[in-house]
Amino acid sequence: MAAVFTEANFEAEVLQSEKLSVVDFWAPWCGPCRMFAPTFEAVSEQYPNVVFAKLNTEDQQELAASFNIRSIPTLMVFREQVIIFTQAGMLPKAGFEQVVQKSLEVDMVKVHAEIAAQEKQP
Helix, strand or coil, X not given: CCEECCHHHHHHHHXXXXXXXXXXXXXXXXXXXXXXXXXXXXXXXXXXXXXXXXXXXXXCHHHHHHCCCCCCCEEEEEXXXXXXXXXXXXXXXXXXXXXXXXXXXXXXXXXHHHHHHHHHCC
16 A cells, blocks of 8 residues: 655655655646556555555645656655656556566665765766
């Protein structure tokens, strides 16, 4: 079951979490968002150790803007305070499952080392 994120809980639940978090930026009026919702829910049930959350861009406009959400639905995957995947548009179920699985397999030691190296560059 997907959680609902707001500005009040987003930082603690996603940005400061060590867990893999998959966030669906959506809006109630968005047809593709409504079509993707059952896929999002079905995949969330397959991965109980992953945080799946929906963020309503209408209710949380400042938070959505802080992530430069320009179209919906947009998926973002966070792990250890790093955005490791982002994509606007719907994904088929198999494609979404693959994104989650590949995100779990990412070598975060390597990712953090690459980020540190980039930050050192002038």
